[in-house]
Amino acid sequence: MKQTGDLALVKKMNTAIVLDAVLRYAPLSRAQISERTGLNKATVSSLVLDLIDNHLVADLGPGASSGGRKPNLLEFRASSGYAVGIDLGVNYIRGILTDLEGGVVAEHRLTLKAQNVESVIPRLLECIETLRARIPACPYGMVGIGIGVPGLVNESGTILFAPNLSWPEVPLRTIVEERFGVPVTIDNEANAGAQGEQRYGAGRGIANQIYVSVGIGIGTGMILNKELYKGAGGFSGELGHLSIHADGKPCRCGNQGCWELYASENALLEQSAPLGYHDLDALLEAAGRGEPEVLALFERIGEALGVGIANIVNVFNPDVVIIGNEMRRAEAWIEEAVQRTVARRALAHHRGKLQVLFAEQGEKSAVRGAAYYAISAFLGKMKGSGV
Incomplete structure (x- = not known):
């Protein structure tokens, strides 16, 4: 029993290594993954097949040859799922829909006339719903939602203190997860902006x-x-x-x-x-x-x-x-x-x-970072599952 558990853990770890290699270096061949990761070719081929079956990696067919048979090249399937990023401002809600590489597919912006919770939450949910409706047909659909907010947020996704909104404690993650049924990450807007600029700007x-x-x-x-x-x-x-x-x-x-x-x-x-x-x-x-x-x-x-x-x-x-x-x-x-x-x-x-x-992302740093939170959580889950 212990050996089975160990083998499952090893597979999860190796799957994460192979997926990371594809995310960082694609397009590349199975042999190149083996060279970069140190995993043997048989292991790489088996894991790549799992990733293809789970719609995370695509086989592009033969690439250029340096002599001998042309190797098949692999790439990450960024269009297999989509993430929603939200920047909840004091006087606006800005939302984007991105693929799994952070490429922006759709945008939606609302102006807020009132800042009370009862007015803002329905408009926030409306913004997310509008973006979800624009997701193309794909295996995973909406994989998650990231939201940047102008205030202090605890580990459970509750807004504790938002002086410019004058909100009481608001369990925002629970509200949004119950509505949409996908993982939700809530963070301070400036933290999301820092992530957006580090990742894309x-x-x-x-x-x-x-x-x-x-x-x-x-x-x-x-x-x-x-x-x-x-x-x-x-x-x-x-x-x-x-x-x-x-x-x-x-x-x-x-x-x-x-x-x-x-x-x-x-x-x-x-x-x-x-x-x-x-x-x-x-x-x-x-x-x-x-x-x-x-x-x-x-x-x-x-x-x-x-x-x-x-x-x-x-x-x-x-x-x-x-x-x-x-x-x-x-x-x-x-x-x-x-x-x-x-x-x-x-x-x-x-x-x-x-x-x-x-x-570099202008006023969109936070919304890009918020979407990245959702992407990162999804990919982390897929790596941890061993696919």
């Missing part, structure tokens, strides 16, 4: 990076030594609530002088109201026309962003700080002020190799 291949999500509030996702850092309780990254003014304005979080009160999209909109501007689109248009007062406002916001980023740099000494979410759209008008302020305030040794970048 400006953070690719960078070991130490801090993603700064600048929307209605400010959140940060920290990837240290290539791993997402979540802290002892899983709640790290609330750097938007660092005090940058000791006797500053009161914040909904209970603190005062918080960074997000001076450098977020909400701070921008508060300061622009006397000028007659009430949304980011109008401000970006005015900046594009060269309106002096609007340009000066973006300059102040850029400086305030730079102050907080310099503090982050001095604490964490990252390789890269990536600015994302809605304020990424203002890059042309805030970048110079951000870079200048960081250069002036960060310690010289910390900023030596530092780069301050703007998210």
